[in-house]
Amino acid sequence: MGVVLRTERLVKRFERLTAVEDLDLEVREGEVFGFLGPNGAGKTTTLRLLCALIAPTSGTAEVAGFRLGAQDEQIRASVGILTEQPGLYERQSAEDNLLFFAALFGLSPKVARAQTERYLRLMGLWDRRTEAVATFSRGMKQKMAIARAAIHEPRIIFLDEPTTGLDPDAARTVREFIAQIRGEGRTVFLCTHNLDEADRLCDRIAFFRRSVIRIDTPAHLRAELYGHATEFRILPSPRPEHLVTVQAVDGVTGAQLENGSIVVSSADPFLVNPQVIRALVGAGAEVAYVTERKASLEDVYLRIVEGM
């Protein structure tokens, strides 16, 4: 997978405020890249920088193969952005909104119509295409704004909080859309506060506060910070000697009683868990089920970002 976005020591200052500081980033073609950070961390400013909407104070960046600062127009043609606010022309119909932006991106009228139909259908808005956007709900407007960002099939699509304020049904449509464009090989740069969403959708995640604190896959982040934990449910409930038995198994790095279960930590659960099961059965324990216990991304986020 090639690199579709690269920044080197990118800085953005607004008078005395440094919004982005020495940002070094590499995003790969075709991945969903999560960009997580607290409010005021500079995420939106970073998005605006990478979409050539504002100019960096210093540093360099290459977006979709074009140099930031020197080829801004080409960058804007190659990326799509969902801004914080949908920012639609409310008096105009859904169809007219998309056709307008398609024309600005240089799509021929025929292609523009085809793309408009494609994305309105994808977002479940085709039946309401002739209605003024002002009559749409917040979720429908958000879906319209996402369709607008994707209408020209950009190489990278930047989504700033795409599911904030949406009902579960609309949020699912948006998540399915993200999965679909990733399936088409496009890159998604996802700014979100929804950690569950980031966990489910993102190939890699960057924790960000003015600059990148940490980049990794969600699974690695969880494993590195919390290790691999497995829950063994014992019926009717585990006895103290069961815990001692488990602690004696080679490779077990930690074991504790928790709500009718024994939670076991190890470096390699594939190797250790079968031994734990054998030991428990040998000690007379009734093992009802074995579950992989995942640390939530929220735990990771709080430890990495808020713990700083």
Added chain:
Amino acid sequence: MSTLARTADRGTIVRVVCVREWRESLGNRLLVGMTVFPPLVILATGIAAVATAALVPPSEKDVAALYAASPAVIGLDPKDAVQGIIATYFLILFMLIPTVVPLTIAIYSVIGEKSARTLEPLLATPVRVGELLLAKSLASAIPAVIVTWLAYGIYLSAVSMLGSAAAVRAVTAPRWILAIIVMVPLLTLLSVNLGILISTRVNDVRVAQQVGGLVVVPVVGIGILQVTGRVVLNNESFVGTAIFLLVCDVLVFLLARVAFQRENILSRWR
């Protein structure tokens, strides 16, 4: 992975933005009303005034006041002279319409986008600032000019049917026809570009309109000076005035282009 985006023809971008502006304006009854209502009122009042003057002869007192105010008409039939002067005064109003009417539309075209948060997605496209402002300028100016020309055409026809020879001579004078055809678009563009310049720097529609009301005064002044003969429109001065207005139009447009800072607009607009 390829994108469907192509570098759009610059003319197409301007046309597309322009058409969108018109659609937006047509959906706003207040804006449509502000564009159409003043010319209609002036047109109706102008025709009624000329018709009344044709039907009701002026009193001796009126004639004395008229001769005192305009010695040039001494010797003309008083009824003719009154109609000629009335017809001319309304032409002055026709010259002022396009300097005032499109100002609100021009101001709203940028501030409206700021407040509706539509400017950021627009600026995220390959559209250039110059193209965007040109489209907004033309979108505000063209309807005002067309409405003024139409109103003038109707006024001309009505005065030709109802008015005296002096009134007809006044409204068909080459100076007036040229002024309407050439000066109206130039004055309109100047007013519109000033409106856009203001709206790029101001975030509140009310403040922009107040500033706009002040800034447009010199533009109105130019129109008044021209039509009252302070600026004598012989061929030479007509060309000179037209060139002066054209230069002003270009300069104000360029100034608006410089003043339109993507970054300030995006990061400081709250």
